[in-house]
Amino acid sequence: MTTAPDQATIDQIVSYIDRREDAFVERLRKLVDTNSGLDNPDGRLDCLAQMDRFYRLLGFTTERLERPGEMVHLVARRAPTGSAAANAPKVMLLGHLDTVFDSTSGFLSFQRAGEWATGPGVGDMKGGLVVLQAALEALAHVRRLDDFDWLAVHNADEEIQSPTSRELIERCAIDRELALDFEVGRASGALVRSRAGVGRYFVQVHGRAAHSGMHHADGANAIVALAAIVAELADLTDYDRGTTINVGTITGGSKRNIVPEEARCEVDVRIRDSAEAERVDVAVKAICAREHVPGTSAEVVGGIGRPPWRPFAGSEYLARLFVETGTALGIEVTAEDTGGGSDANFTAAMGIPTIDGLGPIGEEVHTDRERIQLWSVAERAKLVACSLLGWTPPPVAEA
Numbered sequence: 522m523t524t525a526p527d528q529a530t531i532d533q534i535v536s537y538i539d540r541r542e543d544a545f546v547e548r549l550r551k552l553v554d555t556n557s558g559l560d561n562p563d564g565r566l567d568c569l570a571q572m573d574r575f576y577r578l579l580g581f582t583t584e585r586l587e588r589p590g591e592m593v594h595l596v597a598r599r600a601p602t603g604s605a606a607a608n609a610p611k612v613m614l615l616g617h618l619d620t621v622f623d624s625t626s627g628f629l630s631f632q633r634a635g636e637w638a639t640g641p642g643v644g645d646m647k648g649g650l651v652v653l654q655a656a657l658e659a660l661a662h663v664r665r666l667d668d669f670d671w672l673a674v675h676n677a678d679e680e681i682q683s684p685t686s687r688e689l690i691e692r693c694a695i696d697r698e699l700a701l702d703f704e705v706g707r708a709s710g711a712l713v714r715s716r717a718g719v720g721r722y723f724v725q726v727h728g729r730a731a732h733s734g735m736h737h738a739d740g741a742n743a744i745v746a747l748a749a750i751v752a753e754l755a756d757l758t759d760y761d762r763g764t765t766i767n768v769g770t771i772t773g774g775s776k777r778n779i780v781p782e783e784a785r786c787e788v789d790v791r792i793r794d795s796a797e798a799e800r801v802d803v804a805v806k807a808i809c810a811r812e813h814v815p816g817t818s819a820e821v822v823g824g825i826g827r828p829p830w831r832p833f834a835g836s837e838y839l840a841r842l843f844v845e846t847g848t849a850l851g852i853e854v855t856a857e858d859t860g861g862g863s864d865a866n867f868t869a870a871m872g873i874p875t876i877d878g879l880g881p882i883g884e885e886v887h888t889d890r891e892r893i894q895l896w897s898v899a900e901r902a903k904l905v906a907c908s909l910l911g912w913t914p915p916p917v918a919e920a
């Protein structure tokens with residue numbers, strides 16, 4: 522358990538972060554200017570190294586974990602010391618290193634324009650990484666870093682749904698009391714207190730090619746079969762339950778006068794609860810297993826990669842702490858539900874009080890207009906540092 526921060530401590534945190542603001546912006550510039558897209562393992566490693574150095578300076582021990590696909594993740598730990606050690610809150614910090622911008626994209630650098638900063642990953646989520654750094658530094662400055670048991674995971678594959686880091690995050694989260702994810706804040710300024718679950722499916726239909734004029738009856742039309750599958754998949758959408766199925770891409774065939782041998786589509790699924798996750802997963806597989814056109818067959822890969830994060834008492838409690846701390850600091854902040862998934866879904870699904878959207882306030886992420894309100898980096902850092910100092914375990918009824 523920590524001791525709630527007194528006003529002098531809060532003032533020191535606030536003035537420390539204000540004084541260091543330019544340094545934080547420079548750090549953000551460097552992270553953003555280091556491309557860390559899917560096609561750029563060296564860039565991701567460079568971002569990882571920047572985080573690694575930061576943690577070591579604060580006395581964390583760090584470990585690099587290599588995974589297939591040239592994915593390297595960073596785990597940083599710091600044990601509590603002194604009299605507070607026995608009851609030190611076990612905090613998990615989450616922040617991915619990758620962005621959706623490949624090294625070949627035309628959007629590669631940090632730009633500042635008044636209150637705004639733009640750049641690839643400036644919101645999602647290098648801005649969040651700098652918020653995290655600023656908050657930890659401020660806690661070190663007021664000599665309260667030792668009050669906590671820290672564990673941070675920085676993965677390199679979040680933008681592709683964390684296939685090589687999910688198990689690591691879940692293993693690291695097992696003994697954690699609370700989890701903080703530093704994804705970009707909502708454009709409204711709100712934090713995130715729940716997220717939809719997210720699934721992805723790839724459907725590939727195999728048919729039989731034949732000349733459309735001479736041998737049409739010998740063919741098995743993969744596009745016609747896929748069209749039937751797509752219609753049935755689309756019908757799984759149920760707005761009342763918050764379930765959406767989006768067939769987002771479709772390709773197939775080779776020539777107008779050839780019965781198409783292949784057709785494929787990609788499907789995005791959003792669900793609000795685990796019963797829906799199960800219903801949709803079973804239905805998608807059943808639809809693809811049936812023969813829609815004689816002589817065709819479909820293969821489906823994928824699944825629900827991120828479990829839904831439903832609001833629950835523990836995460837509501839944590840969200841309330843942040844909102845109340847904000848009020849005390851004169852920072853107006855709310856917490857919202859959102860349809861996008863993140864790594865916070867994993868910790869929340871394990872029942873760990875989780876909050877997300879702690880990164881700066883931003884908009885149009887994943888586009889070449891991605892931008893943040895630059896001042897909100899410092900504001901979020903103050904909010905995080907002071908909220909953590911106010912953490913006490915939830916009453917049993919809310920745990």
Ligand SMILES: [Zn+2]
Pocket residue numbers: 617645646679704705863
């Ligand atoms: Zn992100």
